[in-house]
Amino acid sequence: MAYQALYRKWRPRTFDSVVGQEDITNTLKNAIKRGTVSHAFLFSGPRGTGKTSCAKIFAKALNCTNLQDGEPCNECANCLAADKGAMSDIMEIDAASNNGVDEIREIRDKVKYAPTQGKYKVYIIDEVHMLSIGAFNALLKTLEEPPEHVVFILATTELQKVPATIISRTQRYNFKRIAQTDLEERMKYILDQEQIKYEDKALAVIAQVADGGMRDALSILDQLLSYEKDAVNYDDALQITGFAAKEKIEEILLALLEKDTAKALTLAQVELKNGATSKNILDELIDMATNALMVVKAEGQNESNFLSADFIQKIGSVPTQRYFQLITAANTALNDLRYTNQQQIPLEVFLVASTSGEQEAEASAPAASVPALADDKSVDLQAEITALKKQVVDLTEKFSNLSKQPGKTNRDQVYHIDSAAKSKSQASHTVTEKPKKKRVRNTDHANEQNRKQVYHVLENATKKDLLALKDIWPDLQSVLSVSQRALLDVLQPVAASSDQVVMKCKYTLWFENASADDNFLTKLTSEIAKFTQHDYEIVLVPDEDWLKVRKDFLQTHGKDLLAKKKDHAGQEPASEPVVSDKQTASDEVVQKAKDLFGDVVNIKD
Template structure:
């Protein structure tokens, strides 16, 4: 007899044999026991998760002469005939190649005839989403008013492509991906049955590569067995799946952690030279980094099956990498994974990614490069602390300190930027900016945060905000830093939901600037008294002197 693939030999024959779909099999068994089965079912889920197998078991259960606790006995003539594919009352149709209106009309015409041998005529339509619109319409009438002796079982990997009118006339069951632990247990059962020895870690490699599909796992196991009939080894499993051993991944990441880019590049070249697939290699690296991240936050969530792939480097790397570094590395690898689909030179992109991973994060490098700014921020903080201590003691601040804070004569006031903001400024806008100001500062880099920490918003309009600094030297530095000013405006726009201009002013200059604006612009015309009272120009005056009628507002 010709060799049969493992997934065919060990296909489940009863509901109890189905792996990882307990909720579905229990529901179907209970419906069979209570004689409350439906006329149409829709089985959805990824490939290799048991949709067709459960459909065949259900077909047997509906026709079995000796049904016991919802399970077919597999010994009666009807069960045997269904297992052999010789019962004409169970019809399997591949919708990928029979997707026309004529094929579905033929099913509709034949469905009204009673079963010849069994008690129920069962139609299993696989990949039903491949049917044409006309075919779905032809099927709809039969599903709406089916003959009593007919059951339809529709299977698909893409339920979103099925019309809602079809779905609403079926009982839908969603098959989930099978866990790696369940796949490993099933493979252990099969290998024990065939009396073949194996490495537990090799089975975990296969289960991980199967991505939740039992059929895929057994197909890979078939290939691994071809390497050596007597024993399933880790090396054979890695060769078949194109993956890398955990020890090699750990060694690579160890070089990355040490910023030894040359050694990391050498490891990548060795892996690719040994035949490892670039795409699988990135998947394995992302999986390894994910385990590091999860282990740092909740070690208990890294279960025993996942820990089977851990190596001697694992726990050391959990201490060397910070979460921010792991996020950055996963992002780089995800970007590289997308680039691999568009290139014939995967080694090139892997090498570029390795160089990126080996570089320190920008957040870590910035403080060292901005030592002067950091020192300045520390000095300012000390001065502020000393000033606060003096004020608490009742001692006035010394004159030199006041002189130091005075703006230099050469510091330019940008009236063309400040005045439009003052013209539309409101208290509501200023309070809104103050509310988000801490969030805005947290979005900046460390040196920029240090510089902006001693600033505060003093006026705001729907289009901009005026920010005051105590020291004019910081204003010059900030205005000269294009990246900082751009970042402030962009981040403020995100937080406020609209574009905002940011203008800087020296703290002691601000009262004079505001006063000069009032002098130059005056109040609105007397013909609009209400608008004048509400104007941001008049409001500060009325707040100060009140709204008594003896106050007269005049235009210059």
């Protein structure tokens, strides 16, 4: 007979043999015993935790002719056929390869037929989250109201991908990761039955690598047995899994706690050469540091996690904060591993940073400054509360005195009280408010500085520069990020000189955001320079203020612009009747405006 993998050979055949899911198996057994079986179930949880195994056991129990306290007997014809996968009333469907609408419609058409061998027709749909939206929709009505003889069991490792309409039509069972001790006990049982010798430390390493998955644990165990059939050895387990020896991890942790950089680096490099991975070393350091922290806080309990007899004495004087720093830094290094192909570098950076003392200094610096800041705030707050109390007392007395004066109406009293309150509030605000440091930003609506900048551009603006910027405007969309493109969409160049460009902003809020975003303005300036081969300084103006600024500029600077234009053309302004001929001057102003701003100018009498 062909070799059968351990996870298949030792797949549970009863609810009691399922490891680590007692709550779920007890619920399913009770439902069978009491005859309260739902029409649809949803099993969700990490891989290798028993979802498919429970589904098969449940389907077998539903059709067993000789139930034993809610468990299948595994002896009747139906149970034997189910174990062999030969029972026609139990259908297993892999949604990863049968995820279309046609497959689900076929199921929907067949559910109306009665079972041929057992009491129920059971459909087990594995990896149900792989179904398409159309397939889910085709399943909805059948899943909600199937015939009495049909039971659906859906299994998935990614519950978030299953539509809520499907989840609401099922009984949901969440399978949890299997504890490391349960994994070790199950492997011991299997190895005892197989009459294979093993080392407990080797099984502990396998259970740690499996991360709560029984199938993963048995697959690694199968791999070890292929490596060495006679026994499961600790050294072989380290070699196969890429883990470092626990005593070596203990030495590295002690070097970190003692801030011995050279020793920590040397030990880590030796383990890397011996086949350990950076990820596994960091995982083991986090696990051991957490156990050490628990031992210190629990005053010596659970000391079996460590190999050295004097380990607890060595770490007794280490402050608790030191463990938190190590665990946090190791988790950061683990995250950095995902973004580099040089896996050794994040580990070595972590070892150096954790032993250099810089982290501790950085962590302690903010803590030292917080109390002083808090004290200052509390003093200011207390003084403000005292001032407000005094204001309330003064206002109450003033209101009382006013109410006693004849000839004063309620309206007069209210007016004087409001005025007094306002003046008091302003005086208090003036005393307590600290002067703010001014920052020059164009965030006001066409303030004086902004107006001067715009005027400067308009005095030297040309239509050629404006057209050059408009031509490259679509190209800017392809080089900016999504958030920057959103800002670019509300900007529009409206005037340009040889070194500056005025851009109007569609909304006031976006104008303020763009003005305050130095990164965006720097990036936009750089990209404009690349496309135009010319440097432009950006001046922003709100859309609602642009027309007024432009109108004011033409009224105050129109004649000067005409004079400059004529001087540039070699004409003498004094010899021409520019002022007397109002119509000609007006036409020339209009033409100059068109030269500055393009065709957006509308002429009104």
